[in-house]
Amino acid sequence: MPVTEAAPAKLNLALHVTGRRADGYHLLDSLVGFAGVGDVVSLDAGPLSLRIEGPFAAALSGDDNLCLRAARLAGADAAITLTKNLPVASGIGGGSADAAAVLRALARLGHPLPARAERLGADVPVCLASTPARMQGVGEILTPLPPLPAIPLVLANPGVALSTPLVFAAMDRRDNPGLPDIPRFAGPEDLVEWLAATRNDLEAPARAIAPVVGQVLESLRATGAGFARMSGSGATCFGLYDSADRARIAAAALKQHGWWAVATELAPPPPSR
Numbered sequence: 001m002p003v004t005e006a007a008p009a010k011l012n013l014a015l016h017v018t019g020r021r022a023d024g025y026h027l028l029d030s031l032v033g034f035a036g037v038g039d040v041v042s043l044d045a046g047p048l049s050l051r052i053e054g055p056f057a058a059a060l061s062g063d064d065n066l067c068l069r070a071a072r073l074a075g076a077d078a079a080i081t082l083t084k085n086l087p088v089a090s091g092i093g094g095g096s097a098d099a100a101a102v103l104r105a106l107a108r109l110g111h112p113l114p115a116r117a118e119r120l121g122a123d124v125p126v127c128l129a130s131t132p133a134r135m136q137g138v139g140e141i142l143t144p145l146p147p148l149p150a151i152p153l154v155l156a157n158p159g160v161a162l163s164t165p166l167v168f169a170a171m172d173r174r175d176n177p178g179l180p181d182i183p184r185f186a187g188p189e190d191l192v193e194w195l196a197a198t199r200n201d202l203e204a205p206a207r208a209i210a211p212v213v214g215q216v217l218e219s220l221r222a223t224g225a226g227f228a229r230m231s232g233s234g235a236t237c238f239g240l241y242d243s244a245d246r247a248r249i250a251a252a253a254l255k256q257h258g259w260w261a262v263a264t265e266l267a268p269p270p271p272s273r
């Protein structure tokens with residue numbers, strides 16, 4: 001003690017919705033990667049408690065925080081500090097990443113990972129490893145993938161919180177084809193070519209609810225992104241750039257709209273490991 005774990009932002013680089021189960025949950029087929037930015041959780045000795053700091057701390061309150069729910073599921077006590085750097089309810093798995101980081105920290109302290117961590121959220125299993133994976137089923141079927149090319153990218157969020165169930169509910173078609181085979185990507189061009197043949201099936205319904213998502217995508221492309229797409233159920237979008245300098249300049253331009261924007265990289269390993 002204290003133990004610190006990074007909670008990197010999850011990116012659905014491609015997200016196909018292929019069906020719906022009887023319980024209403026949707027079947028997915030997604031290429032998931034992780035970004036070089038994220039929240040941070042730190043655990044210290046003490047009774048179960050949570051202190052939240054960081055730029056998006058004010059967006060969260062209450063006893064139902066996923067950090068606390070994760071510790072309760074693991075049956076462990078800890079004084080948790082969450083540094084909330086990611087926008088809330090924004091499609092980059094912030095809550096799931098935080099819950100997974102708490103579980104990883106507890107595992108380092110000797111608490112076994114709880115069974116059925118997916119009960120905390122569909123993205124928790126993929127966030128536990130925080131390494132690239134194909135995610136299927138409702139999020140629980142994971143196929144680990146080799147590292148993705150380290151591409152400069154920008155994450156941008158217009159400040160509109162999108163409710164995941166409402167975005168799923170606004171879909172026209174739920175029986176879309178799955179992803180094509182995922183090859184080993186030799187470089188950025190291969191990945192971009194593969195992405196161009198895939199979709200995020202939640203992008204159209206999210207844009208119908210929050211048209212500003214379309215403006216974010218246009219701005220990413222206008223600032224030089226060779227590829228841009230929404231992640232998860234939105235509203236955060238990512239743009240891939242051919243240099244870190246271009247990504248930095250683009251992020252500065254997107255911030256001029258009053259949006260959250262950050263230049264980072266696809267898929268570096270989390271800093272704490």
Ligand SMILES: C[C@](O)(CO)[C@H](O)COP(=O)(O)OP(=O)(O)OC[C@H]1O[C@@H](n2ccc(N)nc2=O)[C@H](O)[C@@H]1O
Nearest residue numbers: 012024025026096121122123138139164165168232233
């Ligand atoms: C859209 C994704 O971000 C893609 O990675 C995830 O599937 C959503 O992950 P999450 O935010 O951790 O989702 P959860 O908190 O488990 O679920 C929120 C709500 O989203 C809907 N939901 C979620 C996952 C899924 N496979 N099908 C769904 O229909 C359900 O209405 C559910 O009540």
Ligand SMILES: Nc1ncnc2c1ncn2[C@@H]1O[C@H](COP(=O)(O)OP(=O)(O)OP(=O)(O)O)[C@@H](O)[C@H]1O
Nearest residue numbers: 065066088089090091092093094095096098123232
């Ligand atoms: N630690 C946390 N961080 C973010 N949200 C949390 C947290 N704990 C609870 N929540 C609640 O979970 C909801 C979803 O937030 P989250 O940021 O995980 O969504 P998301 O980025 O859309 O995730 P996903 O991409 O997994 O759909 C929010 O409405 C928020 O109130």
